[in-house]
Amino acid sequence: MTTGKLDFEGLAAFLLSRANTLIPQWLPSGRQVGREWTCGSIHGDPGDSFKVNTETGFWAEFNNNQLAGRDLISLRAAQLGIDNGEAYKQLAIFWR
Numbered sequence: 001m002t003t004g005k006l007d008f009e010g011l012a013a014f015l016l017s018r019a020n021t022l023i024p025q026w027l028p029s030g031r032q033v034g035r036e037w038t039c040g041s042i043h044g045d046p047g048d049s050f051k052v053n054t055e056t057g058f059w060a061e062f063n064n065n066q067l068a069g070r071d072l073i074s075l076r077a078a079q080l081g082i083d084n085g086e087a088y089k090q091l092a093i094f095w096r
Helices: 008-016 019-026 072-080 084-092
Strands: 031-033 036-039 050-053 059-061
Antiparallel strands (some): 031 036
């Protein structure tokens, strides 16, 4: 991590390397289907309209075209209703 500047790419890569552990915790009623974790919503409800690619970190709610992101930082931010900077701060404590 660099001083004075948040390293979003570095943290996103770190989180992605742990995607198979983090995503099931964050989206508990989902299941792995190929390269995607699939569930019913961004909150992990049962179903299949929400998907996270466990290799790239891209995610989307296919019932809502405006709900999508490119990494696990933005996923966590959207889940918690906070901005990416706040999500970065919360997730970075595990990145040491």
